[in-house]
């Protein structure tokens with residue numbers, strides 16, 4: 001992975017490059033930023049640059065013996081740890097090493113741009129499972145790192161999604177960060193630094209990777225998908241700085257999935273829950289939706305809730321008279337207008353907090369069916385809070 005393979009983020013790349021030139025490579029660094037930012041790509045490019053045998057001013061050479069191995073992610077001094085779970089093939093004690101082949105494939109075919117869900121799909125992990133970085137995994141790599149480097153200047157460990165470490169593995173990592181082996185570079189990657197032990201945070205240099213700028217997304221969409229400027233700008237706005245979302249919408253021909261429609265239908269049911277005439281019918285529909293929701297798997301549940309948060313935000317903008325910022329079309333645009341009287345200063349934060357909390361609870365393995373039913377009735381209650389302007 002070369003720095004030039006990563007688009008945008010010039011200031012950040014320069015900072016990393018400069019640290020190599022000035023011989024200030026900090027032994028443990030934590031790259032954090034939301035989904036869809038090139039954290040992993042930057043980490044690999046950085047490690048490759050540190051070890052390149054004939055690096056140029058701004059990038060690795062791409063052809064030296066170290067780079068050739070890095071290009072295939074097959075350098076003996078490059079180690080990866082990532083969340084794993086049991087699958088059909090690996091049915092007990094899963095370790096990162098067991099999944100190195102699909103890992104390399106996914107990193108190479110996506111240029112290190114993928115989500116946790118993409119990773120789960122790649123290894124054929126059931127969505128109902130929760131992948132973690134376990135202690136055996138952490139222990140094994142710690143042992144490997146204690147050995148002398150095979151051939152590189154720096155041994156590198158890239159830990160992807162550190163927030164998925166269980167407490168035992170976090171403590172093992174902490175130990176090795178406290179007394180790092182010589183010439184070892186730890187590159188930790190996370191989407192959620194709040195979930196990481198403060199003792200680990202305090203031992204790493206923090207590198208924030210902000211969401212991708214709209215301008216960069218627009219340019220990339222035009223280059224890669226041949227969209228017009230207007231279309232690319234619309235998709236960039238919908239993606240909210242998440243390049244993976246932008247790609248998904250782009251691959252669907254610029255159309256978002258059906259989920260916004262599902263959300264609108266669900267809200268119609270909730271609205272009718274508050275009426276005596278349609279109550280029974282709507283209750284039944286909510287129960288059916290809860291069953292469908294529960295079957296859809298954790299990652300789809302989370303993406304439904306995130307999408308719901310985005311729609312609520314658009315409705316709020318509509319209510320504030322900022323309709324220019326609501327980049328939706330057709331039925332979805334009409335929905336933000338129809339629904340805006342029900343989202344106002346007195347209840348908007350409640351919808352939002354409730355969706356956020358549900359999202360967190362899904363992460364923690366809550367019973368999705370009960371959660372969805374509860375969410376529906378709480379939404380109904382929030383919807384009935386009177387609009388102070390009416």
Ligand SMILES: [Zn+2]
Nearest residue numbers: 052061064067
């Ligand atoms: Zn090189």
